[in-house]
Amino acid sequence: xxxxxxxxxxxxxxxxxxxxxxxxxxxxxxxxxxxxxxxxxxxxxxxxxxxxxxxxxxxxxxxxxxxxxxxxxxxxxxxxxxxxxxxxxxxxxxxxxxxxxxxxxxxxxxxxxxxxxxxxxxxxxxxxxxxxxxxxxxxxxxxxxxxxxxxxxxxxxxxxxxxxxxxxxxxxxxxxxxxxxxxxxxxxxxxxxxxxxxxxxxxxxxxxxxxxxxxxxxxxxxxxxxxxxxxxxxxxxxxxxxxxxxxxxxxxxxxxxxxxxxxxxxxxxxxxxxxxxxxxxxxxxxxxxxxxxxxxxxxxxxxxxxxxxxxxxxxxxxxxxxxxxxxxxxxxxxxxxxxxxxxxxxxxxxxxxxxxxxxxxxxxxxxxxxxxxxxxxxxxxxxxxxxxxxxxxxxxxxxxxxxxxxxxxxxxxxxxxxxxxxxxxxxxxxxxxxxxxxxxxxxxxxxxxxxxxxxxxxxxxxxxxxxxx
Amino acid sequence: xxxxxxxxxxxxxxxxxxxxxxxxxxxxxxxxxxxxxxxxxxxxxxxxxxxxxxxxxxxxxxxxxxxxxxxxxxxxxxxxxxxxxxxxxxxxxxxxxxxxxxxxxxxxxxxxxxxxxxxxxxxxxxxxxxxxxxxxxxxxxxxxxxxxxxxxxxxxxxxxxxxxxxxxxxxxxxxxxxxxxxxxxxxxxxxxxxxxxxxxxxxxxxxxxxxxxxxxxxxxxxxxxxxxxxxxxxxxxxxxxxxxxxxxxxxxxxxxxxxxxxxxxx
Numbered sequence: 001x002x003x004x005x006x007x008x009x010x011x012x013x014x015x016x017x018x019x020x021x022x023x024x025x026x027x028x029x030x031x032x033x034x035x036x037x038x039x040x041x042x043x044x045x046x047x048x049x050x051x052x053x054x055x056x057x058x059x060x061x062x063x064x065x066x067x068x069x070x071x072x073x074x075x076x077x078x079x080x081x082x083x084x085x086x087x088x089x090x091x092x093x094x095x096x097x098x099x100x101x102x103x104x105x106x107x108x109x110x111x112x113x114x115x116x117x118x119x120x121x122x123x124x125x126x127x128x129x130x131x132x133x134x135x136x137x138x139x140x141x142x143x144x145x146x147x148x149x150x151x152x153x154x155x156x157x158x159x160x161x162x163x164x165x166x167x168x169x170x171x172x173x174x175x176x177x178x179x180x181x182x183x184x185x186x187x188x189x190x191x192x193x194x195x196x197x198x199x200x201x202x203x204x205x206x207x208x209x210x211x212x213x214x215x216x217x218x219x220x221x222x223x224x225x226x227x228x229x230x231x232x233x234x235x236x237x238x239x240x241x242x243x244x245x246x247x248x249x250x251x252x253x254x255x256x257x258x259x260x261x262x263x264x265x266x267x268x269x270x271x272x273x274x275x276x277x278x279x280x281x282x283x284x285x286x287x288x289x290x291x292x293x294x295x296x297x298x299x300x301x302x303x304x305x306x307x308x309x310x311x312x313x314x315x316x317x318x319x320x321x322x323x324x325x326x327x328x329x330x331x332x333x334x335x336x337x338x339x340x341x342x343x344x345x346x347x348x349x350x351x352x353x354x355x356x357x358x359x360x361x362x363x364x365x366x367x368x369x370x371x372x373x374x375x376x377x378x379x380x381x382x383x384x385x386x387x388x389x390x391x392x393x394x395x396x397x398x399x400x401x402x403x404x405x406x407x408x409x410x411x412x413x414x415x416x417x418x419x420x421x422x423x424x425x426x427x428x429x430x431x432x433x434x435x436x437x438x439x440x441x442x443x444x445x446x447x448x449x450x451x452x453x454x455x456x457x458x459x460x461x462x463x464x465x466x467x468x469x
Numbered sequence: 470x471x472x473x474x475x476x477x478x479x480x481x482x483x484x485x486x487x488x489x490x491x492x493x494x495x496x497x498x499x500x501x502x503x504x505x506x507x508x509x510x511x512x513x514x515x516x517x518x519x520x521x522x523x524x525x526x527x528x529x530x531x532x533x534x535x536x537x538x539x540x541x542x543x544x545x546x547x548x549x550x551x552x553x554x555x556x557x558x559x560x561x562x563x564x565x566x567x568x569x570x571x572x573x574x575x576x577x578x579x580x581x582x583x584x585x586x587x588x589x590x591x592x593x594x595x596x597x598x599x600x601x602x603x604x605x606x607x608x609x610x611x612x613x614x615x616x617x618x619x620x621x622x623x624x625x626x627x628x629x630x631x632x633x634x635x636x637x638x639x640x641x642x643x644x645x646x647x648x649x650x651x652x653x654x655x656x657x658x659x660x661x662x663x664x665x666x667x668x669x670x671x672x673x674x675x676x677x678x679x680x681x682x683x684x685x686x687x688x689x690x691x692x693x694x695x696x697x698x699x700x701x702x703x704x705x706x707x708x709x710x711x712x713x714x715x716x717x718x719x720x721x722x723x724x725x726x727x728x729x730x731x732x733x734x735x
Contacts, residue, residue: 015733026734027643027727034729080572082732101570109494121486122573 003093004055005174005205006079012087013049013074035086048074049229051088058094058173061206063216063237065244066226072209075226076100076178079207094205097123097172099180102163108152112143112162115151119166133169140191141165161188168195175199177208181215193219213241217409238409245377249406252379253309256402260296260308287393291328291360291386295321296400298382308403310373312411312418317369318401320384327361331394335368336383337375340402345375345416351389376418377407410448473635473721476576484577484584491585510548510593514541521665533667538604538611541597542696543664543688549590550630550684551655556582557634558641558648565735575731576724579638583631587623597695613698622690622701622709629683629713636720639727642735662688683712 014037016026026036037045049071056062064072077083078090080098105122106115116137120130130137138147141162151159161184168175175196181189196219200206210216216223216237223240225233227247233240300307300316310316318335334349348368350357382401387393411418427442477484496502514537522536533539560578561568568575601612641647661682668676668689679685686708690701727734 030643030730030734031723031726034726036730036734077732082569082572084729084733096572098572101566104570105567105573107490107494110490114490114493118486118490121483122567122571124573126482127486 002058005058005060005092005094006056006207007091008052008054008078008088009090010088011049011052011078011085011090012047013071013078013083014045014047014086017044017046034084037086047229049078049085049226052226052231053088054224054231054234056205056207058205059200059203060222061200061208061220063220063223064207064209064226065211065213065216065223065241066232067248069228070226071229072226073100073178074229076176076207076209079174080176092174094173095124095171096174096176097167097170098176098178099164099167100176100178102160102167102180103151104163106151106159106163109150111150112138112147112154116147116162116166119163120170123167123170125170137162137165137169140168140195142188157184157188160184164188164192168192168199172199172204174205174207177206177210179209179211181210182212213245213407213409214412217241242408242410245407245409249309249404252404253307256308256404257306260401284398285396287385287387287395289395290326291322291324291331291394293320293384293386293395293397293400294323294363295319296382296384296397298401298403308401310375310403310405311408312377312405313372313374313420315369315371316373317367318382318384319365319367321363321365322360322386322395323363324360327359328394329357329359330388331357331360332385332387332389333366333368334383334385334387336385338381338383339416340379340381343416345380347383349385357389373405374418374420375405376413376416377405377411378416379404472725473576476574477580480574480577483573484580487577487581488585488588491581492588506589506592507596510545510589511596513548514544514596517544517665532670535604535607535609535611538600538609539667539692539696540665541600542692543662545590545593545597546626546687546691547659547662547664547684549586550626550687551659552589553583553586553630553634554637554651554655555648556586557630558637558651560634561638561642561731561735562645562648568732568735575728576635579634579724580631582638583627583634587627601695611696611698615694615698615700618694618700619691622687622694625709625713626687629687629709629716632713632716632718632720633683634720635724636716639724639731642727642731658682658684661685663692664688667692683716686712 016037030036052071052075064075066072074083076098077100078085079092080096080100081092082098082100103115103119105119107118110118113134116134117127117130120133120137121127125133141147141158141164143158143162146154146158147162151162154162160180164180164184177196181192184192193215196206196208200219206219208216208219220237222235223233223237224231225240225244232247233243297306297319298308298316299305299319300310300314302315304317320333320335322333324331332349332351332355334347334351336347337345339345350366380403381399382403383396383398384400385393385396387396425443492506496505501508518537518540521540557579560582561575564578567573568578601616604611637647637651661679662684663679668679668685671679686705690705690709693699693701693705
């Protein structure tokens with residue numbers, strides 16, 4: 001394999017804060033030390049990346065994932081040579097094409113044809129090279145006659161397509177892609193991915209930033225997860241993506257918990273002064289008050305810990321503490337799970353379950369336990385209620401709880417419900433022949449864990465290792 | 470400084486492509502199109518000769534005939550100088566999108582500003598030629614074989630303008646104020662150059678002040694070659710060369726010191 005295509009050793013990048021007042025100092029440090037930030041105090045700078053070390057082998061495809069502001073684009077720009085690291089060492093071996101903003105340098109007043117030549121020249125092609133590739137470029141962009149029109153008359157999709165086409169035809173050894181595929185239509189995206197695949201199969205190297213985990217999973221051998229400018233994880237794509245999803249869900253879970261704690265505080269202080277309750281609160285909570293839900297929480301996992309991010313299929317229980325103001329002989333406890341947009345996913349109550357109320361005279365804790373909560377990855381809200389059997393609410397709390405079911409590359413699906421499932425395929429006899437060899441050829445595919453298996457062993461799940469817990 | 474020069478030589482293809490883009494795009498969509506690059510200086514010339522030749526002219530103040538032809542030989546190089554600096558100064562800040570997003574030698578941007586304005590100047594030279602021939606036909610003793618030496622002055626002047634444009638473009642990234650300041654400085658320099666008058670028309674102590682203007686020696690040299698039909702004095706050549714060398718050293722030097730941080734600062 002030889003030298004790595006890209007090698008980073010303890011690379012860091014600081015930006016200066018945009019606030020003025022340091023113009024002279026930044027100029028001085030730019031002049032003396034070729035850095036904008038070395039003359040500034042740490043509080044005047046922002047650390048976009050810190051201590052990033054990894055290597056990308058020639059021919060490897062690496063995806064960079066992370067939330068907004070995690071330093072992904074900075075990293076791509078450093079590798080592209082648009083920025084210089086403020087710490088550490090960065091080596092790049094090979095000709096780089098950076099698809100960062102497509103069509104940068106297009107001039108709106110002149111035709112697409114002329115712009116191809118200008119953009120190609122900007123990207124380092126000679127006039128001869130552009131002439132040789134011109135037809136391919138135009139065909140790939142799919143612009144037809146429009147190529148003779150001034151660029152200002154192009155749709156944004158045409159603009160991006162032409163930009164991508166020029167950039168991809170510069171024969172890069174290292175291709176850097178920063179979220180540019182998000183703009184084109186489906187067909188063009190497929191063409192781009194096919195082209196990137198071609199680049200990879202010819203031994204090219206790829207570094208791609210995307211929020212589309214599907215794309216990263218499809219293209220990349222390895223993934224790098226950046227979190228607030230630091231390298232959080234690096235490794236096989238699926239493992240890193242799952243770890244990322246897990247962390248996102250955990251963070252969302254914490255946010256749900258904080259919000260819940262805040263709401264609980266507000267709720268308690270309100271019990272004394274119900275008249276002053278703001279209107280919004282009334283929409284989220286109503287009822288006669290003959291009984292009140294004074295606490296609610298979600299507990300999850302075998303350890304029954306309070307948690308607001310779950311995995312699909314995990315054990316979970318909704319707990320509510322209810323205090324009656326007076327003795328009640330008609331009461332129902334209910335739980336409803338909805339999506340944030342209000343679609344009912346699942347709901348039940350003690351009346352539906354067949355419990356017959358007799359007497360409620362003191363505080364109780366009610367638990368609705370699900371050994372396996374099979375909700376598909378996503379966000380959910382929970383409505384909780386205590387009401388009479390005819391539906392009259394004593395205390396109805398809309399969106400009393402929120403939780404997130406973590407995404408995972410192994411659990412991609414559509415919809416809200418995710419039952420345990422497996423794919424099985426077996427070849428049927430008949431067709432072109434009935435010999436064993438012909439059955440062998442009836443299907444050929446690659447299982448999601450990338451082990452070649454054709455045809456599948458009967459009863460063998462595509463990937464036992466990644467079945468849900 | 471040499472890095473900048475080497476880079477420009479290496480990417481001359483790109484430079485030329487961008488200059489063409491500049492020239493093509495400028496008049497795209499206007500009725501007269503390319504003729505504006507002739508018309509613009511002509512109209513400006515008309516304004517200046519009206520103001521300085523008719524309104525302000527005192528017979529004893531400016532002693533040069535024909536005044537319009539004299540004006541044209543000084544004014545056109547000045548337009549090249551001032552527009553190059555103004556465009557050069559904002560060439561980086563104006564293309565910040567490009568600099569941040571595309572990997573290419575940034576050096577070409579100020580160079581394009583200078584080169585495309587040089588092209589405009591060259592394209593307007595026929596006007597100067599027509600004016601000179603017309604003046605001669607009217608019997609004025611102007612022009613001569615010395616005009617063949619014009620390219621020599623232009624080469625030196627290009628180096629001078631490019632040096633300033635490089636320096637100003639890099640400074641303009643750090644201080645947006647440069648551009649506003651530049652407009653006013655250029656106005657002052659215009660009146661402090663022997664374009665609307667000759668050095669002989671003004672008192673000697675003022676002439677010394679005018680000599681400090683970097684454009685003075687270039688203006689005088691071009692007027693000598695084209696209008697007066699005589700060779701510029703040796704010290705004019707020396708001054709021009711020295712100014713060009715100093716300007717390039719300072720401007721390109723500043724640019725290359727700052728080039729690493731430009732993409733971030735712009």
